[in-house]
Amino acid sequence: MSRTPEYTRVYNALKNLIADGTYKRGELLPNETQLEEMYGVSRTTVRKAVSMLVQDGLISVRQGIGTTVLSNKTKQNLNYFNSLTATLERRGYDVGVKDVYVTDIAADAFLAEQFDVELGTKLVCVYRTHIADGVPVAIARNYLFKEDVPGMAEKKDRILSLYRFLKEEYGITYNLAEDTISACNANYEEAMLLGVEPGEALLTVVRKCYTGDKVSQLALVKIIASRHEFVVVTKDGL
Amino acid sequence: MSRTPEYTRVYNALKNLIADGTYKRGELLPNETQLEEMYGVSRTTVRKAVSMLVQDGLISVRQGIGTTVLSNKTKQNLNYFNSLTATLERRGYDVGVKDVYVTDIAADAFLAEQFDVELGTKLVCVYRTHIADGVPVAIARNYLFKEDVPGMAEKKDRILSLYRFLKEEYGITYNLAEDTISACNANYEEAMLLGVEPGEALLTVVRKCYTGDKVSQLALVKIIASRHEFVVVTKDGL
């Protein structure tokens, strides 16, 4: 019961045992009672760790049968909310941004609705082009409340992962994100920035980040589809 | 403790109270102890129901503060795994399929790897064009094991929602799905089937459905991006 929860310890331990082949694909994990004993925790804690592995797509749990290993590859799936930078880094790319531009802006009708504020509310918009291994992969616009990030324009050169930057410089974190994923054809400007032909398919993500009950960041990201994909693991349902 | 779990009862009750405005946007829900008393259940059960509402994007939970209502709109988000048909129906479209074609096929290298079976394993492929309000929205290919769906070709006219069909005709259900979402430009054939220009952006979804630890269905779906989007709600993380 130290700083990190017990279920995190159990989760990491099991993830490692799956990664190193101690539990192989198609094999059953020890049952819940055995896991309780192995790690000296209660069933609640075991079940929390197991459900995290399910979210990772690493195991499958079936009542009456047991828990089987599906894969030994740690996947960078989007059930957790991660920045584009972090996702690309985990895939082994050398990640960077270029053409960072920070400007003040007043909320138009679209932004006012998204943030649920008055028209004209003072916002800051951060434009960036994401690079992986030297070539563009995505263009992003992030909108923030001006009052939340005083003096941001002067610090723009320090922005690589925006989420990390906001946390370190301003102590801003988010507890919930809602991603809306669709696609579009690149227009002329987007194509030039990304180095592709106009009309090429782009993945679009609109991300609303909540601090508490308030939308405190809105991100519009367009990603070259041939260089990126999202993985979502779901269970139950029809 | 009847057929439906208690947390489902609590979840639905709270969802209704949010939908009808008893708990309004920005307001706090009763705390966990109060909810225990209101519904006569333990804290574990309350927390399970609350976590389901978080997954729906309806509420936000903050330690030390409480549980606040974010929205009163029931969203059709993709944290639960649903068929395209079900999602479109919930949006109020009049849904159908056309050009259903069922054929036997032998696993090629790609399919053999996806299903983790030998090259040449006997599969069935179902081709369909999804229609909403009379116009095409998506084309889908679903691959199944031939042995799992004997005589399927003769029943093809009864397929509307494939998932419902498989459940009712063959008792097939899935306990896990892994969706990989990206985008592409429509080629000539796809454009003709969907009634769009070649090159138009399409959302692509590769869905692996698991029965236990085995991939038992693979779906390749291409959706007109301007008519569809995915919503994913996530919490925590960086």
Add this chain to the structure above:
DNA sequence: CAGTGGTCTAGACCACACT
């Protein structure tokens, strides 16, 4: 400080899958 959610325990009984 008081009040909130976050974590955890020990134990119980139910529902499902296989033999």
Add this chain to the structure above:
DNA sequence: GTGTGGTCTAGACCACTGT
């Protein structure tokens, strides 16, 4: 029947937030 995960309880203490 036996063994698995699924649900649930009652209670405890920790960590964070605001006053």
